[in-house]
Amino acid sequence: MTDAVMNAGAMAFRADGSNGARKGAQVNRLDGGLINGARKLGFTFDGTRYEGHEGDTLASALLANGVRLMGRSFKYHRPRGVLTSGSEEPNALVELRSGGRQEPNTRATVAELYDGLEANSQNRWPSLQHDFMAINDRFSNFLTAGFYYKTFMWPAAFWEKVYEPIIRKAAGLGSISFEADPDAYDKGFLHCDLLVIGAGPTGLMAALTAGRAGAQVIIADEDFLLGGRLNAETFGIGDLTGAAWGAQVQAELAAMPNVRVMPRTTIIGAFDHGIYGAVERVADHVLAPEAGKPRQILWRIYSKRAMLAAGATERPIAFENNDRPGVMLAGAVRAYANRWAVTPDQTVAVFTNNDDGHRTAADLIAKGVKVTAVIDTRTDAPKVEGAELLAGARVIDTKGRLGLEVAQVRLADGTTRDVPCGALAVSGGWNPNVHLTCHQRGRPAWREDIAAFVPAGELPQNMSVAGAANGDFSTAAALRAGAEGAVAALSELGIEAKASDLPEAEDAPVNVTPFWYVKEGKGRAWLDQQNDVTVKDVKLAHQENFRSVEHLKRYTTLGMATDQGKTSNMGGLAIMAELAGKQIPEVGTTMFRPPYTPVSFGVMAGRSVGEEFRPTRKTPSHKWAEEQGAVFVEVGQWLRAQWFPKAGETHWRQSVDREVLQTRNSVGICDVTTLGKIDVQGKDAAEFLNMMYANAFAKLPVGKVRYGLMLREDGIAYDDGTAARFAEDHFVVTTTTANAVLVYRNMEFARQCLFPDMDVQLISTTEAWAQFAVAGPNARKLLQKVVDPEFDISNEAFPFMGCGEVTVAGGCRARLFRISFSGELAYEIAVPTRYGDAMIRKLMEAGEEFGAVPYGTEALGVMRIEKGHAAGNELNGTTSALNLGMGRMVSKKKDCIGNVLSERPGMNQDDALKLVGFRPVNAGDPVQAGAHLMNADGEVSAATDQGYITSAAYSPVLGCSIGIGFLKRGDARLGEVIRAVNPLEGKETRVEVVSAHFVDPEGERLRG
Amino acid sequence: MIINHPILGPRDSQEFTYLGDASLIDRPDWQAEDAADQFHDYLYLRDNPAGEHRELWFHEQGDRSWLVVTRNTVTHEILTVELARDVARARGRSK
Structure with a gap:
């Protein structure tokens, strides 16, 4: 409900047409938008104070203040600005907050602005403007693809001590404060008939259709404002603006008790049987979580059906120096203008290979921003109102210090022209967000008509895909797919839903001519800006025969950064296809894995931190023992x-x-x-224990206890304890502390799977x-x-x-x-x-x-x-009853777990290890557990090894250090002096082989 | 994963402990002439199919039933879930 109220509020200032945003320091703030102009928010970036508005992201607020430079690149430390307006952002990675709440590598594009937000750029020294490590850029010839594999090969010992620390220091990772995170993170479980992933036009329509049919619906979106591209575009739905329609639907959904609307919630993975992982950012948009509230929640959502309505991501075109701050995706520039009332600069040019890029020009012009040119790679590009069209042209280079000033354009006639612009809006087409369809066995397929991969193959169980995520890019198609998809999904569950009359919406066709990179230029054209992978690197990979997409990815690191190559993979594999003389479908695409976007360790850990990392079991005398100190x-x-x-x-x-x-x-x-305790009852209890223990139990009299040794089926001893017979049909078994769970599990296995008709019942009574x-x-x-x-x-x-x-x-x-x-x-x-x-x-x-x-x-x-x-120490997973000196205990007259294989010749050789004791020849010498045993003379080597000491202690009774352990033919060597060696510490102790029973070997005390 | 427990209905796989191939039910006769060989095969030889696999799961955080789950190891689709005790009886095990 709170979301509905909030959104109704947002509607109020949209309706009056003016948000009251003052221009002042916010030199690039436009009119309109879906921000609250009446509410100013102060924040700092690299220590400088700025102002933004409620509804801003950190990126939109920085752009409003004329800040284009937001980070330095990973490898070459090149100055970088924001590329996108969403979670696919490769460049604008910042550290948020400070102290225990400091969080590195967050994307400024999805960091919701709040009053007092503290943000810092990363991977630069001493400052973002003057970065010493930018020297790497000069040495780029040595730092190309595969440089790790080629450069740091020799000497091997240098890797850990020299190379790795230097690379780690230089490479672009944010820093952590090393202070404890003061906030709580939670985990939760949700169930639904239909999970709708994404709340754009498709998702909203699907949730509305399903919600009205009475189904249990969850609709989740990573954004804090639902509506997806509706908030970034100017076209309407029915009589409303797209954003207003979205807000109206959200309000209706929020009022339905059967619908759970989850903004700020990213579905991070599609798992087996309709289970989805989701991270809800409960308090990342406020200064600190409310008392008692978590910062984030990791939800496990059990869905009967799921619809992926995750939309699409725009892809850039690669050209020389296309990473200069100010070069952005066209859809992002349009989103900043329409939703956040911001332009990255007062002069903008557009570079596109499709009709969608033209929308950016039109929207900017409508907002009063000067569009210096629309550069379209297509010779038959449509006309543009209010800006010059350069058809059949392409951007071949850019200029500007720490930011874009000029785009150099090769015109259709071969001449070159400099187009002045502080921002260049680039569109290479759109890629459906197929990621979650790949989390299991989905393998996307190429669709020529939209020049993009769409979901295909075996999708996660009970998942359907609709809207732009499925390659249906128009709003009308999205609404239709959402409604029809919901009806289809629910009908499989026996829930009748109706696709009600769909509102009117734009239904523009996709006009795109694939254009991946500009061939002119000797410099570097960037594909993966987060991992600094260029077109040249792809060419190098091809040249060195790393041609499959999976090899390309690993050799160049294309798509291996935290953004998983959302904006870059497509370009890389298209270029590889071209170089290999293949079609894109033949080359294929790499897979996407969870999580969809980076997830904090905190939310993965949840409440399992510190003392709560795992349960603590206290003994009944714990309180008393504490009192005793x-x-x-x-x-x-x-x-x-x-x-x-x-x-x-x-x-x-x-x-x-x-x-x-x-x-x-x-x-x-x-x-x-x-110690583990298991109560064993039933007519066949004695027979059952006879099977469990190596030694015989059937004839144990009532009122008696017997020591028992348990074997694994392979004949190795794994646990020992006692069984006490309280009645003919009632035993109480004890196990070691460590194996209480395992012994019980194995006994249940025997009871249910091996001897299903035995009359025997088990219950764990340890507690x-x-x-x-x-x-x-x-x-x-x-x-x-x-x-x-x-x-x-x-x-x-x-x-x-x-x-x-x-x-x-x-x-x-x-x-x-x-x-x-x-x-x-x-x-x-x-x-x-x-x-x-x-x-x-x-x-x-x-x-x-x-x-x-x-x-x-x-x-x-x-x-x-x-x-x-x-x-x-002695029941260490390698020792048999024979080794333990209990060989004769293993009954040959009956079956038991491990009986047959304990007879293997290899485990019964004459020189088998036997458990014996050790005393130092010089009483003052320590006996060390773990020491290996060697004969009195001769070399110390693995080949001459005679055994090892398993347990050692200072015996106050004997007044010296003693040990027990396994020695070859140990029982026949009592009295022999041998050496206990510890080559790691260079120690050698002469010890005498003795009986392991140092105290009361005859057992008189026990019986006294 | 969700395992449809024959007694308790659908349960999350987190509640279970996995053991392995359901052939572990077929423990050989200790008195057989070639008992050592049979036990060797029983203990160490497993098929590793890409596809349907019958396997043992223990509902350790639940009712402590051992189950035989038939699961497709490629898709993780679960085809049938039976009480291991019923399976064991059907395969001739008794006391």
Whole structure:
């Protein structure tokens, strides 16, 4: 609704015929236009203050103030002005705003003016007028197509350190402030029957037809003012001006509850199954977003049908020095005059190969701008009222410092004439905007009658194309195509729509004679102004046999800039066709990919920034751990306590050593909630787990826990954990923290795809239970104070690897498992998650008399290395059960995932790696994880490699550094002294091969 | 992409995890004489058709169904969507 109100307001000043724009500093401001002359907006460009009006773009306001020079080119730093009036702009790239809101490489042509807008030119030093790097232009002979490939070949080491930094500094990219963007970006989802892409005459008519039929419609346009070319032209629709008709339709659409009108919204890509990406610029046209509002929104639009009504883009003609500020597209010059009441200069000439260019002359003359000549390449060009026609002529060069002053024209009779002009309006014809039709499999086809490519081939599913985007250039044809296209699209959905009486509109035929470039002249004629590609570069590519359009593109970089060559590709491939002696359709065209126009990283990231980059999972004891001053570590998405520093401890090792020793001497408590938990129930649960684990589970008694190893189907071990049998048909499985999701996925795969008739159900209960390890000689005594007295957890009643359901703290349900990762007498106790915080406090309180310590992941890691337990470092995707020393565990009597392929000879050789432990020969030497193992003597090489160390830690129990790892025939080499080498750091440590079970190898503590 | 889930209706492919060729359902018999060869082919040999492809998708962010989706790999057109369990049964798998 707000748009309708806004537009009704805009209508008001159009109706009275005068917008009140004062001429003053705005030397090139004309009368009329669709700007609000009553509302002045102040802005700066390169620090100079200017004024414009509401409704201006940065480009139109700069032109109004007589500023033609807006940027420097990418490679040669040539002075450049604005070429277009839309999102296809290659030249006028500027930095908007400053600080955290600074945004480089934005197009001045679509930057909506607001009061206080701050804009700066880029790619120039020290100033836009005096650019030191313009020296590149003098060396242009060395910087032609392919210069990267030819010039920077040698020496290779120079690329990263010398060439690349210099090129990056010199090449035309804007800068960023390196400050954090203070604004929010959002993502959203929309659904509709019909998505209309583009709100020119075609799109508006389509949306109106569909909206009146009651369909759910979204109409999106990148512009802030809907109407497309209707706002840039003078011809009317029915009794209204084109712009007024557009505003009227928009108002009607805005009043329909089933229609969503989305100005400032670019459809950036056509994806599978009718899904479109759209970027809505919610607050780019104001100083700062309103509180709580995002700057931009990335929409994902699910459409049942879509109509591409994206219009057409004018293409230039290439001639020598056609990049001088003031040389513009004819349609753009006309748009600036009619919509923004601006002329780039008071004297303008027109250069065209088609009738459409003549409209620019007529409109400018009507606005009182002097048109010095209409230069038409056609000898049979139509007459022009009020300006001299030079038929069969062409512009061969331009002159002027930092801007156009004279166009040099070769007349039909071969003589040359200088035409004075501050702006040259060039038209080489129009290209339908086929881009979105190519985002999947569309391959445009050449239409000779309009000398342009039109959508063809396989369009994105359920997309239709109408109007100028389809090659129907007249307004009447556009209105008809829009209405009929909407009726056809909706009828496929069973929605009846009527193409109501279409208003009268111009129906001019397309009269164009292809003319791509002027052959005269030895200088450079520019095709791709953003990437500085000239006609010569195309000739060079042809000469060096880069002749397919795809090679041409990559060799010259034609069309590879941020504008994707919207104004330049056509010219380049037409010239290549000519050089190769082919027809344009034979040469074909390159493809367009999403996004249609550049998209900011901010809106792609949306809310996923900083701490919200991904979800953070906190353990049930997190708050308590924070109170203890714990240091946390990220483990996947989880935050786990790493250690708990105490007053006076200045190094993490002090905390970790204390936690380890106190656990081994008395008792320690660790939150192990992050381990994956899967509840497995059903008559076939035991049989199912037998398939999942390498070792046997079918005969596990109720009330017992068993360690289990899981293999991939290729025989490699990938996860381990425990399964506890609570009933004949009920197991509780634990997985490692890292593989919780994967194990569950694989188990569901087996359940549904491999054994569909097994009676077994799975549910992930990782987050349902808070689980704590209680380890150390006093673990049982501590737990006896917490577990309710009716449950006997004595060694006899609740032995090692026992499990059962108990209650704690006077009736709270809990599960108790007597399992140990640390090697100590240990239990894990689980309570419903909501009691997790209470449970840790209860355990710590009960443990006070034993000096119980909380321990973090570091101490956990040290203790499991001391005990020789495998973890992620050992289950590293290359190791088998045999390598892990569990070869005999793999049951040969039953099938299981990975069973057959674990028997492969290659994985069972005599010199297979075996998990063993390592102690330094000199107790003070560190053992490094990642170090490779070499025999005591001999060369250090990959060929003599004996294995590697996977995990290492300082063991406070042994008073030295220890490690575990894989050594060839390791189990047969205990006692041997070998070397652990680290060639990267030049380190070599002599280590003794020992059992991986450094602490309590007989397992007496576990069972005590 | 949109996958028309047989139970839940059309769902965005973002909700799913892709696994691969639906032939993974046909896990060989471990006791077969040439079990090692069969498992080798099962695990490592895949057709890579430009065209119709039957493949496994897991509705991980949804109801946890494994689905067999028949998709044209060239156009991404989805022709049929079945519950993998039904497909597995139809191919003779049971317990």
